[in-house]
Amino acid sequence: ANYGPLKNEIVFPAGILQPPFYNQAYPSSINYGGIGLVIGHELTHGFDDQGSQYDLYGNLNPWWTPSIEEAFENQTRCMSEQYSAYQVEGTTVNGNLTLGENIADNGGLRNSYTAYKTTFTSKQQTLPGLDHLTSNQLFFVGFATVWCASSRPEEAQRQLLTNPHSPPKYRVIGTVSNSDAFAQEFQCPVGSPMNPEQKCRVWN
Numbered sequence: 001a002n003y004g005p006l007k008n009e010i011v012f013p014a015g016i017l018q019p020p021f022y023n024q025a026y027p028s029s030i031n032y033g034g035i036g037l038v039i040g041h042e043l044t045h046g047f048d049d050q051g052s053q054y055d056l057y058g059n060l061n062p063w064w065t066p067s068i069e070e071a072f073e074n075q076t077r078c079m080s081e082q083y084s085a086y087q088v089e090g091t092t093v094n095g096n097l098t099l100g101e102n103i104a105d106n107g108g109l110r111n112s113y114t115a116y117k118t119t120f121t122s123k124q125q126t127l128p129g130l131d132h133l134t135s136n137q138l139f140f141v142g143f144a145t146v147w148c149a150s151s152r153p154e155e156a157q158r159q160l161l162t163n164p165h166s167p168p169k170y171r172v173i174g175t176v177s178n179s180d181a182f183a184q185e186f187q188c189p190v191g192s193p194m195n196p197e198q199k200c201r202v203w204n
Contacts, residue, residue, distance in 0.1 A: 001013070001016055001038050001039075001041075001042050002042065003042045003043075003045035003046060003051065004058075005045075005046075005050060005051055005053070005054035005058060006054065006058040007058050008046075008054065008055075008056055008057070008058050010039075010042045010043065010045075010046075012038070012039070012042075016035065016038065017035065020034055020142075020145045020146050020148065021034040021035040021038060021146060022034055022035040026142075027125035027126070027127065027135065027138055028116070028119070028120075028125065029116060029120070029125055029135045029136065029138040029139040029142060030127070030138055030139070030141065030142035030145075031142065032112050032113070032115060032116035032139055032142065033112065033116070033138070033139040033140060033141065033142025033143035033144075033145075033146070034142045034143070034145065034146050036111075036112030036115055036116060037108050037109060037112045037142075037143050037146060038108070038146070039108070039111075039112065040107060040108030040109065040110070040111030040112040040115070041104045041105060041107070041108030042104070042108075043107075043108070043111060044103060044104040044106075044107030044108055044111065044203070045100070045104050047107075047203070048099075048100045048103045048104060048202075049072075049076070049099060049100050049103070050100055052064050052069075052072070072202065075200075075201065075202045076099060076103065076202055078198070078200035078201075079095070079099065079102055079103065079106070079178075079200040079202065080095035080096055080099050081095060082095065082174060082178075082200050083095035083098055083099075083102050083166055083170060083174055084096075086166070086167075086170045086173075086174065088156055088157070088160055088167050088169075089153055089156065089157065091157055091160050093160060093166055093167065093170060094160070094161075097163075097164055098163075098164055098165060098166045100164060101164050101165045101166065102166055102171075102174065102175075103202050105166075105171050105174070105175045106174075106175050106178055106200070106201070106202065107202065107203055109143060109175050109176070109179060110179070110203070112139075112143075113139060113179070113181050116139055120135065120136075125138065126138075127141075134185065136181075136185045137185050137186065140176060140182055140185065140186075143172070143175075143176070144172045144176075147168040147169075147171045147172050148168070149168040173194075176194065177193065177194050177195070177196060177199070178199045178200050178201060179199075180199070182194070182195075183195035
């Protein structure tokens with residue numbers, strides 16, 4: 001899936017409608033956390049540091065006012081600093097390089113959770129082996145499953161230097177630690193690593 005600013009379009013190939021993003025047999029909460037997250041992620045790209053540079057016709061024509069740009073920079077500074085504090089094998093994540101994708105991850109999670117809660121019924125959905133989790137908690141399981149990955153240390157180091165996406169581990173930890181809903185559903189104490197008092201948000 002991708003957002004193309006030159007055409008002002010979002011593309012979702014049919015092939016994405018399979019695990020871990022989507023499965024018709026999954027509880028809807030899992031699917032919202034999976035494919036819903038991807039949809040929300042790509043939508044958010046239209047309003048990040050790159051999407052703001054292109055108008056509705058795909059022309060390079062910044063459309064934000066100076067006051068909006070200033071507010072955006074103030075909001076994103078927190079997120080840049082947050083991700084720059086993460087490390088992989090002694091190497092620090094580049095919070096500036098990954099900023100656009102981090103914004104999209106955080107915005108995508110909020111968008112997909114809002115959509116999920118809008119359509120959610122009171123009937124609890126379960127998964128075998130995870131019966132102790134509520135439907136709302138399963139949403140976040142679906143989200144985390146999307147970023148499951150394994151890479152050799154050398155490849156992880158290379159990606160830190162070149163990849164505009166944060167390492168998968170921090171695409172999960174960084175995003176859910178900014179989520180009030182996650183903290184509420186898993187009862188994370190205020191001030192704990194997964195529920196810091198100061199959370200980074202770009203779009204409220």
